[in-house]
Amino acid sequence: MQVFRNVLDLDKDDEILLEHYSSVVPDKDDEKEQQRRLAAERWDKPIIVTTMVQFLETVMSAKATKLRKFHNLADSVIVFDEVQALPTNTINVFNEVVSFLSKILGSTILLCSATQPLLEQTDRRNLLLSDKPDLIDPDNDYAEQLRRTNIVASSQGLTLDDFAAEIYSKALDNGNCLAVVNLKGEAKQLYQLVKELDVDHRFTLVHLSTAMCGAHRKNQLAVLKKCLPKKTGDSGQPVICISTQLIEAGVDISFSCVIRAMAGLDSILQAAGRCNRNGESQMPRNVYVYPIKDESGLRYLPEIQLGKEITDQLIHDYPEQDLLSAFMIEEYYRAYLIRYPKLVDSKSRNIGTMDYSILGGEETVYDLLSFNRRRRGLYCNRVGEQYPYAFAQAFQTVGDSFHVIPGGTTDVVVHYGQAMELIDQLNGEGDFASKIKILRSLQEYTVSLFDYEFKALDKSKSISEANGDFGILVLNEENYSQDFGFLLKAEMPLLMK
Numbered sequence: 274m275q276v277f278r279n280v281l282d283l284d285k286d287d288e289i290l291l292e293h294y295s296s297v298v299p300d301k302d303d304e305k306e307q308q309r310r311l312a313a314e315r316w317d318k319p320i321i322v323t324t325m326v327q328f329l330e331t332v333m334s335a336k337a338t339k340l341r342k343f344h345n346l347a348d349s350v351i352v353f354d355e356v357q358a359l360p361t362n363t364i365n366v367f368n369e370v371v372s373f374l375s376k377i378l379g380s381t382i383l384l385c386s387a388t389q390p391l392l393e394q395t396d397r398r399n400l401l402l403s404d405k406p407d408l409i410d411p412d413n414d415y416a417e418q419l420r421r422t423n424i425v426a427s428s429q430g431l432t433l434d435d436f437a438a439e440i441y442s443k444a445l446d447n448g449n450c451l452a453v454v455n456l457k458g459e460a461k462q463l464y465q466l467v468k469e470l471d472v473d474h475r476f477t478l479v480h481l482s483t484a485m486c487g488a489h490r491k492n493q494l495a496v497l498k499k500c501l502p503k504k505t506g507d508s509g510q511p512v513i514c515i516s517t518q519l520i521e522a523g524v525d526i527s528f529s530c531v532i533r534a535m536a537g538l539d540s541i542l543q544a545a546g547r548c549n550r551n552g553e554s555q556m557p558r559n560v561y562v563y564p565i566k567d568e569s570g571l572r573y574l575p576e577i578q579l580g581k582e583i584t585d586q587l588i589h590d591y592p593e594q595d596l597l598s599a600f601m602i603e604e605y606y607r608a609y610l611i612r613y614p615k616l617v618d619s620k621s622r623n624i625g626t627m628d629y630s631i632l633g634g635e636e637t638v639y640d641l642l643s644f645n646r647r648r649r650g651l652y653c654n655r656v657g658e659q660y661p662y663a664f665a666q667a668f669q670t671v672g673d674s675f676h677v678i679p680g681g682t683t684d685v686v687v688h689y690g691q692a693m694e695l696i697d698q699l700n701g702e703g704d705f706a707s708k709i710k711i712l713r714s715l716q717e718y719t720v721s722l723f724d725y726e727f728k729a730l731d732k733s734k735s736i737s738e739a740n741g742d743f744g745i746l747v748l749n750e751e752n753y754s755q756d757f758g759f760l761l762k763a764e765m766p767l768l769m770k
Contacts, residue, residue: 277322291318293327316342325353326677329363332370333638335672347378355522356384356392357539360677361576364610364627365639368392368400376401383408387546388539391606395627397639421549422531424541424596426562426588433459436565437466440513440532443561444476447530449501449512453544454534455577456570457482457517461757464515471513481516484758488690488717490519497526502553520547527551535564537580538587538596538605545597562596583608631674638675641667682721685736687759688750692718696739696747712743720748720759733762 277283283290293316316323331339351374353359359367374380384392393400431439436452440463444450454460464480471478477500479493502509514520514528518536521543527550533541541562549558564585571578587594587604594601610627628639636647645665652660686692692715699711722730730736730752739747752760 277320281320289318290320290322291316293321293323316345325359328353329367329370329677330675333366333671333675335668346374346380348380350381350383352383352385354385355543357386357388357390357543358522359390359392361610362626362629363677364392364395365397365399366629366642368395368397369639369642372399372401388542388602388605390539391603391610394607395610397627420557420597421552421554422545422560422597423557424545424562425559426535426541426596428564428585428588430564430566432566433462434466436532436534436563437463437470439561439563440515441467441470443530443532444511444513447528447558448508449476449528450530450532451514451516451520451528451544451547452532452534453516453518453520453540453547454565455518455536455568455574455581457484458570459534459565459568460515460517464756467513467515475511477510477512479512479514480756480758481514481520482758483517483519484720484760486687486689486692486718486720486758489687489755489758491717492690494524494526501527502529504553518544520544525550527553529554529558531560533560533562534568535562535581535585536577537609538584538602540577540580541584541596542602580609629675631670638671641671682723683727683746684719684721685727685730685746685748685759686715686719686739687748687753689718689753689755696745699740699743699745708743712745715745722759726759726761729761730759735762 277290278285278287281290331342334340351371353371371382375382393402440450440452452463454463460480460482461484464478468478477496479496481490481493485493497512497514500510500512518540520526521540524547526547528548531544531548533544535541541560545560548560564581568581571581583605587601587608588596591601591604628637630637631641640646641648643666645667648667649660649665686696695711695715695718699708699715703711727736730748735749735752736746737749739745748759752762754760
């Protein structure tokens, strides 16, 4: 946010710009906090910085408190950064909304990405682009002029031990290295393996994943920025970072070398954006891609699994093609969004998935907000005649069912930073308003546990209630590592050496 304020020459208290996302810590001034809350409900400031989650859940909501901000999107400029990260199951409803904003409400929509997905080419063809949508002429050789990296991809799968050895070798050659993997478990194991290789303690080792609370990740990023070169010619301090894909977007950081576990081409190119990011080297630096063997955990992450399979196939089909080329990016998205959905079972990865399936796949948000075919049919079966009205949109059902981030997670506070001090304050004296502020500050010290993680930790008596009034849960101190974040009991003997 400070970058926006610096560019726009705005003071911290300037009300021209509003931050609206879940981790914003409220102002200590009650009156200012009330004003910020009202502004967040209305989006009536000249500049709003928010998230894709907030946008989608606003436009899909049936609640007046969210919809009252919708009219302020008219006649505006809306910039969607990193649009390639749009969840696949929301593509068709997103296309409808932004087309409506553009063609009916007069808004200007910018879809920004280094790997522009072919959203307009899905089967619905419902993204209404302008006649000349590209801001940069694709015929000009901008990509080559701005090239900072080369992608060196291998089809040879590596074990985690071999992958760790490759990371350490590349770090010795380049002075620093970022390794990005698909699974939190892989990141933890690789960190331990690289630590064992670094017997002389040549490198500062940093681990990053969503197993860490927000404050922990922020501090880890600060360590990286302190170690990495600040300018051309500066060697910096030797550092190795092992991260999940959370580092691939929105993190302004630059390594001399990046290694990426095989994944979707979009993820690979986002990881490449963390290499030679500021052009420290006049010559492009190499970004290495290797498949990791036995990634059985990907069966729980079908979008990552699909992206990995398609990229691996493209490398096999076009061994001489540059993965950074427009041709390969288009081929990837044609397979991911257009060709592949037509080759599989209609109830798994097809147009219905991009329509946001609900109720076990029986209905989609797209249909419920358009013709609502199934509900019309149910009416006809029950009454014995056709549904008599022109409109049949199920706004309430959609509002109740649409969640960008699927449910099934539980937030727990962890032993990190000021978390326990805030818990003590919450349990002490104070009015309701002050306790709400404490709760919001605690957001920085929480992690979200999936159902299986929560059940495993709860079964091992690793979670306790810290405040009954607000339902605040706390993870035991021994289950939170300063290196890895939260740990399941089964992981502790391996990772707490």
